[in-house]
Amino acid sequence: MHQYSLVLLVLLGLAAASAQSEQTPTAEQGRQLWIKEVLGAKGDSRACTTCHGTDLTQAGEHQRTHKLIEPMAKSVTPSRYEDPKKVAKWFRRNCKWTWGRECTAEEKRAILSYLKSQ
Amino acid sequence: MKKPLFTLVLAGLPLLAGSAMAEESFSQWLFTLDRMKEFRPVDNETYAEECGACHFAYPPGLLLAMSWQKLLDPVALEDHFGENAELGEDTLAEIQAYVIENSAENSYYKRARKITRSVQSIEPPLRITQVPYIKRKHHELTAAMVRDNPEVGSLSNCNACHTQAEQAVFDDDSVQVPNFQHWDE
DSSP, rough: OOHHHHHHHHHHHHHHHHHHOOOHHHHHHHHHHHHEEEOOOOOOOOHHHHOOSSOOOOEEEEETTTEEEEOOOOTTTTGGSOHHHHHHHHHHHHHHHHHSSOHHHHHHHHHHHHHHHH | OOOHHHHHHHHHHHHHHHHHTSSSSSHHHHOOOOOOOOOOOOOOEEEEEEEEEHHHOOOOGSOHHHHHHHOTTTTTTGGBTOOOOOOHHHHHHHHHHHHHHHHHGOOOSSHHHHHHHHHTSSOSSGGGGGSHHHHHHHHHTTTTTTTTTTTTTTTOOOTTTTTTTGGGGOOOGGGGOTTTOOOOO
């Protein structure tokens, strides 16, 4: 009996682990891009996470002004991605600041899919 | 007997002249209880949202029109003190019009006028922290209070200490430097 419950527990654990990593391929690509670090103009390392953090359900902070940035996860800030013009504006600005260039349509799609999945 | 009345009228003349250029009519100016002590609070939604997204939305009366023009140039905004702050054409046009209409020299609020006077003999600075009036008002502050204070970091972070900055009130009594006892100018 004891053995059975142990096996069950292990199986449950495995199921939980696989559920956690279960993400659409695009969203997973987006996550990779989100954490990708690029060397900035002043030799500083920059990534999306520099200001937004790795836990998307938590608020981020502007590096220079320390202004609070509302969480990026759609589950926490549902209104975030409703205005396409606003989304385009922030992608343009922040891609340039972070990676020194505009993001491609594919990159933007992947990142957006990741942010919305959270 | 007639002399005091004459003096009174004479003294009133500059006030009349002043109101002609103000943002409000003479009667509005004369009968208001609010003597326009501070700055005109930010009252443009686009400005508040776009500029306030990254930093404290500074009342436009803090800088001269010439400074605002240089700052809000489309190319200049691509490198806005090291940040990319590009704006769409329409949005930018609205913000430019708003800040210039309410810039220091176009404002009749007390502190805006003091700022205008303080930059008269110099090239108008782009940084609010370089405005002589602002520098003078903050010269007693130590690095521990501002730069090395984790909750402040820079003088540009107005609302870190000015608890009523959102209402454009910068009175001494409303100042609370985080991690420090009440500070008196």
